[in-house]
Amino acid sequence: MNESPFVLYSDGKGNIFEDLTLYATGRSGWDALPVSPEDWIELPDGGSLYELPGRKGIGVDVITGEMRLCEKGWAVAAFIPPAHTGLYLSAYETAAGAPTLPLFCYTAAGWLNGKFHVPAIRIERDIRQDCKGYDWDRIHEGVDRSLQAYPENRLVKHLANNCALTYHCPAARNYFMGRWECPVPVSPACNANCLGCISFQPQEESITSPQDRLSFRPTAEEIVEFTVPHLQTAAYPIVSFGQGCEGEPLLMWDTMREAIIEMRKHTDRGSINVNTNGSRPDAVRALCEAGLDSIRVSTNSARRAIYEAYYRPNNYTFEDIVESLRIVRSYGGWASINYFVFPGMTDSVEEYEALRKLIRDTGLTMIQWRNFNIDPDWYLGRIGVTDTGEFLGVRQLMELIHEEFPEVRYGYFNPPMERIRGGFEKDFAH
Numbered sequence: 001m002n003e004s005p006f007v008l009y010s011d012g013k014g015n016i017f018e019d020l021t022l023y024a025t026g027r028s029g030w031d032a033l034p035v036s037p038e039d040w041i042e043l044p045d046g047g048s049l050y051e052l053p054g055r056k057g058i059g060v061d062v063i064t065g066e067m068r069l070c071e072k073g074w075a076v077a078a079f080i081p082p083a084h085t086g087l088y089l090s091a092y093e094t095a096a097g098a099p100t101l102p103l104f105c106y107t108a109a110g111w112l113n114g115k116f117h118v119p120a121i122r123i124e125r126d127i128r129q130d131c132k133g134y135d136w137d138r139i140h141e142g143v144d145r146s147l148q149a150y151p152e153n154r155l156v157k158h159l160a161n162n163c164a165l166t167y168h169c170p171a172a173r174n175y176f177m178g179r180w181e182c183p184v185p186v187s188p189a190c191n192a193n194c195l196g197c198i199s200f201q202p203q204e205e206s207i208t209s210p211q212d213r214l215s216f217r218p219t220a221e222e223i224v225e226f227t228v229p230h231l232q233t234a235a236y237p238i239v240s241f242g243q244g245c246e247g248e249p250l251l252m253w254d255t256m257r258e259a260i261i262e263m264r265k266h267t268d269r270g271s272i273n274v275n276t277n278g279s280r281p282d283a284v285r286a287l288c289e290a291g292l293d294s295i296r297v298s299t300n301s302a303r304r305a306i307y308e309a310y311y312r313p314n315n316y317t318f319e320d321i322v323e324s325l326r327i328v329r330s331y332g333g334w335a336s337i338n339y340f341v342f343p344g345m346t347d348s349v350e351e352y353e354a355l356r357k358l359i360r361d362t363g364l365t366m367i368q369w370r371n372f373n374i375d376p377d378w379y380l381g382r383i384g385v386t387d388t389g390e391f392l393g394v395r396q397l398m399e400l401i402h403e404e405f406p407e408v409r410y411g412y413f414n415p416p417m418e419r420i421r422g423g424f425e426k427d428f429a430h
């Protein structure tokens with residue numbers, strides 16, 4: 001594309017308009033800047049737009065080339081769907097007293113040729129969370145079938161009534177459609193205090209968590225009862241401990257270990273994965289001994305200070321998460337980071353150097369380039385970052401890391417065993 005989209009604004013009543021006097025810009029760190037035309041793509045299917053109360057969009061005047069505010073209404077941002085990574089945040093000026101934005105990602109957005117556009121790339125070919133792939137009739141049938149098959153199973157009830165039917169969790173909906181990644185939340189507690197925790201927000205905070213944290217400790221029997229049939233029958237099956245509706249799964253490592261041993265007595269099909277904050281390397285080793293195939297450690301940064309300012313860990317350190325990744329690799333397992341991408345922070349020169357070190361120190365297998373679901377001003381303010389320093393650009397960061405570490409895979413989702421063993425690059429539009 002060789003044209004720049006125009007700024008979008010809202011009337012505060014949910015109606016969105018384009019301002020043909022201003023080209024859209026993007027945000028990196030604290031700065032607004034022009035976005036090169038080739039970085040814009042049409043807003044992918046499943047994306048949505050937000051009006052940002054108390055904020056005015058920043059654009060480039062189409063005549064003078066000067067950067068100025070759009071005074072016509074509130075700023076607008078895009079929530080881009082899974083499998084896509086945003087290259088720039090929405091650029092706006094925040095008025096005093098503006099409300100903190102909820103825990104969603106705020107990618108830049110613009111209007112061109114009758115379509116909404118965003119600066120983003122599709123980083124993942126796997127279609128498991130493409131919204132057009134969901135069939136609510138099949139989901140409801142699956143829910144009814146599972147609740148009948150496992151009437152006493154608290155976890156199946158939670159996945160059905162809360163995850164699939166209330167939160168519309170993509171993984172839970174896939175489970176009830178009998179395919180792909182099956183979510184297994186296990187922990188009501190956590191040993192971190194992430195600012196942007198999506199399952200628990202302290203009363204005093206002005207934002208709320210989009211999900212409620214699991215309120216019970218499942219037994220190994222409850223876990224095994226529905227995961228074994230999934231591993232045995234689903235297409236490209238994955239069983240994934242560690243979900244958005246729970247605390248830290250490693251705090252339930254003994255139950256997970258027991259369940260993994262039991263699962264593998266019944267089938268060697270599929271991949272058993274844990275999404276985790278990586279805080280307990282000892283527990284990770286025990287799970288690898290039991291048969292864990294892959295791990296995904298979430299992090300907002302490869303820098304200790306930035307990590308600990310956000311995670312506010314209880315009784316563990318950044319070094320522990322590095323050790324957890326290293327241990328899985330030492331067992332030949334697949335080790336990913338769930339990398340919260342924040343333009344200006346993730347692609348800063350300091351972060352780039354730290355990421356190179358993390359890859360070298362761990363033998364990392366994959367980077368899942370995830371959009372950071374958080375209010376940008378609130379996040380930078382709370383971790384005390386007033387200047388994000390020199391930056392490379394998210395696309396350039398990806399290219400530099402790929403050049404130096406071609407063996408490190410890129411994506412957005414945990415790969416199934418067929419991809420882990422079958423060669424990650426193989427065309428995968430299942």
Ligand code: SF4
Binds near residue numbers: 190191192193246
């Ligand atoms: S590690 Fe997960 S559950 Fe724990 S505080 Fe952070 S986001 Fe919340």
